[in-house]
Amino acid sequence: MRKPLGAALLALAIAGAGAAPAAAAPVDTARSFGKSVDTTSVTSVVQDTVTSAAASLGQVLNPQVKAVNFAGTVSLSNCSGSVVRFPASEDNDPALVMSNGHCLETGMPGPGEVVVDRASSRTFGLLNASGSRVGTLRANKIAYGTMTDTDVSIYQLTTTYAQIKSSYGINALTVADTHPVAGTAITVASGYWKRLYSCNIDGFAYRLKEGDWTFKDSVRYTSACNTIGGTSGSPVIDQATNKVVAVNNTGNEDGQRCTVNNPCEVDESGNVTVRQGINYAQQTYQIPACFGVDNKLDLSASGCVLPKP
Numbered sequence: 001m002r003k004p005l006g007a008a009l010l011a012l013a014i015a016g017a018g019a020a021p022a023a024a025a026p027v028d029t030a031r032s033f034g035k036s037v038d039t040t041s042v043t044s045v046v047q048d049t050v051t052s053a054a055a056s057l058g059q060v061l062n063p064q065v066k067a068v069n070f071a072g073t074v075s076l077s078n079c080s081g082s083v084v085r086f087p088a089s090e091d092n093d094p095a096l097v098m099s100n101g102h103c104l105e106t107g108m109p110g111p112g113e114v115v116v117d118r119a120s121s122r123t124f125g126l127l128n129a130s131g132s133r134v135g136t137l138r139a140n141k142i143a144y145g146t147m148t149d150t151d152v153s154i155y156q157l158t159t160t161y162a163q164i165k166s167s168y169g170i171n172a173l174t175v176a177d178t179h180p181v182a183g184t185a186i187t188v189a190s191g192y193w194k195r196l197y198s199c200n201i202d203g204f205a206y207r208l209k210e211g212d213w214t215f216k217d218s219v220r221y222t223s224a225c226n227t228i229g230g231t232s233g234s235p236v237i238d239q240a241t242n243k244v245v246a247v248n249n250t251g252n253e254d255g256q257r258c259t260v261n262n263p264c265e266v267d268e269s270g271n272v273t274v275r276q277g278i279n280y281a282q283q284t285y286q287i288p289a290c291f292g293v294d295n296k297l298d299l300s301a302s303g304c305v306l307p308k309p
Helices: 003-015 042-061 063-067 161-168
Strands: 073-076 080-085 094-099 115-117 123-127 133-146 152-160 183-190 197-211 214-221 235-238 244-251 264-266 279-283
Touching: 042 063, 063 214, 080 161, 080 235, 080 244, 094 161, 094 244, 123 264, 133 161, 152 161, 161 183
Parallel strands: none
Antiparallel strands: 073 080, 073 123, 080 094, 094 152, 115 133, 123 133, 133 152, 183 197, 183 235, 197 214, 197 264, 214 279, 235 244, 244 279
């Protein structure tokens, strides 16, 4: 998925300097994982710039993407995310931001580790429909975070949905509470790069194994969603409903088998499939059942199947 430096520079010259995104911010985690930002070399930044420019061109050429914009997405220091609400959330509830578990500022949770109600003052850049940063939101805690079965983090903010709407005119994205369907047209909206990736759900991986971590029932994209470092945590949005159906998290970059940044699919019989260049997301339909009145996490609630500490 990564281009050689020479090819990247040539493509960048063709794309034009005006297509380049903002420079990458420092990474919070000790090392890059999945689709978080790798800023360890100039090569990485140039490659991400080129791929982002190509994605921007694809956005212009594909009219389907116009149904989805950046309103409600956020940028983290090393990842992407979005302000989300659930079907039962109320306007005066504290707002929530969703990203990946591997994007946590406390480091990547180990296999079997679940982070709950941990204090945090992390900030997020709130974007409007055109991708301009219009404000800064602040968390008061990590409500939930894990890389077991899924790869998700949910932060509770110091502001409510109503306050965000009043200050910035932006609504939260709603997380769908039903399983997505293969073939659905989707858009991966990256607040970090301010890029939209349009494709379809190709299918689902029974198990997705990446290094020491295993994810269940992962969304597999068709090849058009060529997501890059920094898109980790991006909401995956159903183009027909504008609801969030998954959170973008990883892809097989080098064709390796089941290693970090090279996840493999494992079926119910234990057969392993490697799909180089194909990217994945983790479903989110199971999350709403775990949040109750006032958007409070309740892992003991009926229907809540998220891993517990």
